[in-house]
Amino acid sequence: MATPALAITNLHAWYGESHILHGVNLSVQPGQVVTLLGRNGAGRTTTLRAILGLTGARKGSIKIHGEEAIHLATHRIAQLGIGYCPEERGIFASLTAEENLRLPPSLKAKRGKAMSEAEIYAMFPNLAERRQSPGTRLSGGEQQMLAVARILRTGADILLLDEISEGLAPVIVQALARMIRTLKSQGFTIVMVEQNFRFAAPLADHFIVIEHGEVVLSFPAAELPAKQAQLDELLSV
């Protein structure tokens, strides 16, 4: 088996004294699309943040393309080929849309295919129109597009996407789904956190359910029908 793009073993993370992740284990193969499921507050976002070293303290092992990243500074981790689209979108108010888009630098160790600005604007025509507006003046949907768009420029080949379909109009969600498929076909590795199961289900190769800071269920897409009942119970409100 090839080196996993991302391999996490026994990851613990804290916010201050609050112990959020209690030993997460997961592994993602290159080119795979993995969806992290779980209830609100289960720790999925925290998992993504911990990969990048954005939580308070963390412990365990995180290997990116085989390279141990637990002791690296955040920007060094990112440079290993990670593109992060945060849950709260992280659009900078003091930057225009275009500046937001151009903010992440191209990564040196380019493994994936970096999209050009033209390709991006072609994919999200709304953004082209509003490139001079201050970032946070865009509508929620536009902000979400911008947040995704800006990591496609960099050449990162592992994308961590936190609830990108949230709050978007159905057409856009469809566009995003198409986009993810395209990205997948181009060989991107994708880890998605999704509430919108309808959005995630057809895209994912693999599902992982997190509960109380631990992985409680992990199965490939093929097993989805068999696991559906268990999944419903784990995720029911």
Added chain:
Amino acid sequence: MSEYILETQDLTKEFKGFTAVDAVNLRVQRGHIHALLGPNGAGKTTCFNLLTKFLTPTRGRIVFAGHDITGETSAQIARRGVIRSFQISAVFPHLTVLENVRIGLQRFTGTSFHFWKGLTGLKTLDAKVLSLLELVDLRDMASLKAADLPYGRKRALEIATTMAMEPQLMLLDEPTQGMGHEDVDKVTALIKRVAEGRTVLMVEHNMKVVASIADRITVLARGAVLAEGDYATVSKHPAVLEAYMGTEATELVGAH
């Protein structure tokens, strides 16, 4: 007396071009445990900050027990009996457990500005403090420094301090966050117990906790109220299902 102890009208908070709380009309019934739910960043903590004046609302009104408290300071609101806890535990780390609780009780003695007095006057409060600590199983740890407590015990201490203020309305921000399973159950039981005769408004991500103790639930998303009702209603509410977790995996157009 109105049946609602707390009402907000069009409560709104905007940060530099972004609305964190959007025209929220919240009504909390006296005696209820009322849960505030919503995804991360939905504006729950911001709501708490507005209610206790840690942030000034951009618009809207807050009425507590028939008084318009929109213009009052944090301390005034607290003295009206609205006491909050914080998402990240808020104890006084270098005071002992006993002193932590006593500092709250002390306010009622009216001696808080007496810089010339010794602490003997406060000792009379200790009995009451210990009985409060008893409630949260902290009595044995009364003389420890708060900083040395395990995290779950700190949250319990925080609740004890909050209770000491005899609040009419307790605002608890994620009281079980960051705890192990046993602690979660303990704290849930504790909240249920202390809620008797008071009103509690709490933010909680743990559905098990919410399902077991909440009388009423308000769900926020993107700063606005998405749904409201008891657990049964809310958990079936289509918008909530949509925002939380679509259980029917209906296929997306064009999928597969």
Added chain:
Amino acid sequence: MNKKLLGYAALFIGIGLLPLLGAYPVFVMKVLCFALFACAFNLLVGFTGLLSFGHAAFLGTAAYVTGHALKVWGLPTPVGLVVGMLGAAGVGLLFGLLAIRRSGIYFSMITLALAQMLYFFFLQAPFTGGEDGLQSVPRGHFLGLDLTSDLTLFYVVLAIFIAAFWLIYRIVHSPFGQVLTSIRENEARATSLGYDTAHFKLLAFVLSAGLAGLAGATKTLVLGFATLTDAIWTTSGLVILMTLVGGMGTLVGPMVGALVIIALENKIGDFGNWLGELTGVAWFNSLGESVSLVTGLIFIVCVLAFRRGLVGEAMALLEKRRASS
């Protein structure tokens, strides 16, 4: 508790014996005055969490007011001291009302700026004697004691110091002190419990100013003059250093810090000469001219490696040992 009391008693008796053991009383008195100044400052920074960068204003105000009261108005010595202290507390109230409006770094910058404003006022005001200062302030009598003798004055100053120290101890261990501690540890939580933290901070500020004033007034009495040095911003820096070196938030720390820093100021030249002789490096001989350089280095070392100060570190060490045994 009792052990602590005994410890303090021993400490003060020890200090009381110093002149009899040949220590130079004026030097010890000066250290006591600065120790009191640092203790007063520490009441604010150590127990309330407010870093004032303008405390010299209070030392200076009281020094001038007391100096003027004794020399020009001819008031009895105890009255002069009290008047100076009240003057400082009054200035403290005014500064406090403004500075309390902001917190953190801004609070520091505002106190610094206000103190600088007062400094310029003192520089120009006729009653301060400008840069010549207010000289030859008479010591007078205290409760029938003639204070011209250094030794008599010494015991009076020591008594004042003990009284003030007791008051500070009292404040720290009072209901009010409890609220201050809670504000320092977690202001938001204290507010949420219903305390108007601004009012508490203001009272703490005024008390600290008043006590710093007492230090300034006493210093005028000891040395017989009040000068701009008392009010200049570097003096504010000095008291921060004393507290930092000794240990913020400990009761005795500031005393130790004051002793170390004053001794350093006085002895660094000798020390430099000694080093110069020892090492043959001529530069050391000029160390006496570089007090501020050395002070700056101590500052840096303290902030980087030694934030608990001498007493704080010692206490931590003791605690560790106790915990491990």
Added chain:
Amino acid sequence: QVSGDVIKIGFLTDMSSVYADIDGAGGVEAIKMAIADLKGVAAGKKVEFIFADHQNKADVASAKAREWMDTQGLDLLIGGTNSGANLAMATVAAEKKKPFISIGAGSSALTNANCTPYTIHYAYDTVALANGTGGAVTKAGGKNWYFLTADYAFGAALQADTTAVVQKNGGTVKGSVKHPLNASDFSSFLLQAQGSGAQILGLANAGGDTINAIKAANEFGVTKGMKLAGLLMFINDVHSLGLKTTEGMYLTDSWYWNQTPEARAWSRRFFDKMKRMPSSLQAADYSAVTHYLKAVDAIKTDDTDKVIAKMKATPINDFYTKGTIRKEDGRGIHDMFLMQVKSVKESTEPWDYYKVVTRIPGEEAFTKLADSKCPLVKK
């Protein structure tokens, strides 16, 4: 009968702050030279010398002086720069009954309102400066004055003393502007001075303030319409400003290194050690210590009263000056000199900065006994 079997001389001056160059380490060197020239012995006893930096702080000066007298058996205290510090030292010396010679302080109060039997004010004071520059410039036709005054006691005294002299000589004062001590920017004050239409701009300030004011005056073309009179300037100030900016200025001083052959000879020795020419204060440091040690040697005791009496009884006659110390108030009385700063062309060697314009006899330069408010002066 020498106390402690040594003769201990203490010197407190500014060694690190604004006046450090005027006296400071150079003053220390001058005193060491004085002691060495007498082979380190007086009245058969060893002479010891200690010094410290008072950082221009009266409190430091006073505390140090007190400590030295209480614990070190000090026999003579020399006060370097700064009036505030010197007034404080004088108080302590009087209390401890030790001789105190003030060299660098300007305040005439030292031997006037605040005089003591133990204070000797050796070199100069504001009155002498006023009489020198104020008097000479007015007599030379500079009748219209405007003052740029440092806003503190010393500046005010200098302005007041000079005003009196100007008016006595038939001049008028058109106005004055106060600037804060250690002002960084003088442009606005100079603009006001320029608008006054006066002929002479009197600088009633010292050190860095004088230097900055002169620089700015040149820059703003003030010097085109007005003549500058520095009321208190030392050669170090001129050195740091350069002749280009200072040429033609009047100033009053008690001594200039290139004044006489003896002065030159001593100054060369000093230069070899310090790499700069001595200021008048440094020369006075040497002179005063020599005068004291010779008095001790003559009467074979360091008893305060006797030495002071001897010093007052003996005329001073060395390369620094020829004069006396007035019995009544301890004021050193000697000639003062009005000098003019040479132009670059006139200057023939490094540090060749002044030409002497007028000699002002001591009796005219300093406060007359009749005008003194010193309580020791019986009237």
Added chain:
Amino acid sequence: MTEIFGIPLPALLGQLLLGLVNGSFYAMLSLGLAVIFGMLNIINFAHGALYMMGAFFAWMGLEYLGLNYWVMLGLAPLAVGLIGIVIERTMLQWLYKLDHLYGLLLTFGITLVIEGVFRSVYGVSGQPYQVPDALQGATNLGFMVLPNYRAWVVVASLIVCFAVWALIEKTSLGAKLRAGTENPKLVQAFGINVPAMVTLTYAGGVALAAFAGVLAAPILQVSALMGSNLIIVVFAVVVIGGMGSILGSILTGLGLGIVEGLTKVFYPEASNTVVFVVMAIVLLVRPAGLFGKEK
């Protein structure tokens, strides 16, 4: 002649212009403080000392190396910037996790050391520094004689302030800085070396101070203490302006220079204190400062 409150109009204009000169220095220094504060959350007390260092480097360049004003105008900020890098890497970076007050205390200590070194080597009486030949002389504006050098100072500082503003508001580097001030962690998560950016920001901020120092050298005497008096005034300027915006700190700096200039005409005794008085008033009316953000 037209008079305003008894002051002839030309004289007033002259004073306003002079106020602008001083304001230029306030603007450059408070701008540097604001930039540093934005990224590091540290109030750089050492700013005044580094400004002094800039002036000293200009003087030393001429004295020891024969490098003229124009060369040093570039070199001195560079050198001070390098020193800034050393300071940030060896000391400041350890404090980011602590209370901001420690940053203030540390930089205060650094100030004492830097001043102490220069003072022990060069004493305190100022070193003269000549106005460069190209800018000698003065221009008669009719209402006043304005030395060419001062005019240059205003122009140069406006250019620099504007350039810094443009750099921060209009370039991609500036975009990174602005983003970093909003959310440094996220910016770092994009693979941008934020720690290095922080270091460079500090270097840039202090280089700005050094640049101001070089500009000041021919106006003031170059002396060890030239920075410490200025810095407190600049602090007051910062409190008045509030740490809100780049433009805000520039405008506040210039404005207060002018206010101070006017005070020198109408009530010179207060010229040292007027900035502090303005500060007190602003605090009463707008505690966050004129351009300050809500807490």
